[in-house]
Amino acid sequence: MGYHHFVGNNLTRSEKIQKWVVDQLLNSKIPNEKRESSIQWELKHSSGVIQMARLLAQKRGISVEMAEISAALHDVASILDGSYENHAIRGAEIAEMVLSENGEFASEEIEKICNAIGKHSDKHIYDKDKLVELIKDADCFDCFLYGNEIYDEKPPEILKYYQKRLAKVREELELPNIGGEKNG
Secondary structure (H helix, E strand, O other): OOOOOOOOOOOOHHHHHHHHHHHHHHOOOOOHHHOOOOHHHHHHHHHHHHHHHHHHHHHHOOOHHHHHHHHHHOOHHHHHHOOOOOHHHHHHHHHHHHHHHHOOOOHHHHHHHHHHHHHOOOOOOOOOOHHHHHHHHHHHHHHHOOOHHHHOOOOHHHHHHHHHHHHHHHHHOOOOOOOOOOOO
16 A cells, blocks of 8 residues: 555644545535535645745745645634634634644744634634734635636725735736735
């Protein structure tokens, strides 16, 4: 039998958290009809944000492990209950419990991860914490990969900040500006 990721007893801290998130979705008792986003979307989006966070962390000189864990847990509230209402704040509280119960994280690490999760939805507010900004950028970038209409429900005065964030990340990664994206 070949090598399998995310199984066994030798998982890294990040792999354990990522596996936990995937397991929550695969074993969820909340059907898609009762979720604001499907389980399939949550799986794809979670994976996409983790991958984007890895790339941005390497580019920005931020801990890849902290970026992966923050990205994996950024939507944990909506993953668990299907609702995006106040999901960032609720997610930070859930993440604190998950990371504390895991027993492998220092309180400073938990605080830093939970801060990034709790603030990730405020993309119109810029934060001095590089991990907070990284999670906002990774989340925003991944969502826009599915089309500009993903944020159609956002008011125009807020949407402009999402578009600026997207343009900044595309420039950082030396990607061309495409579609309806604006440099602001």
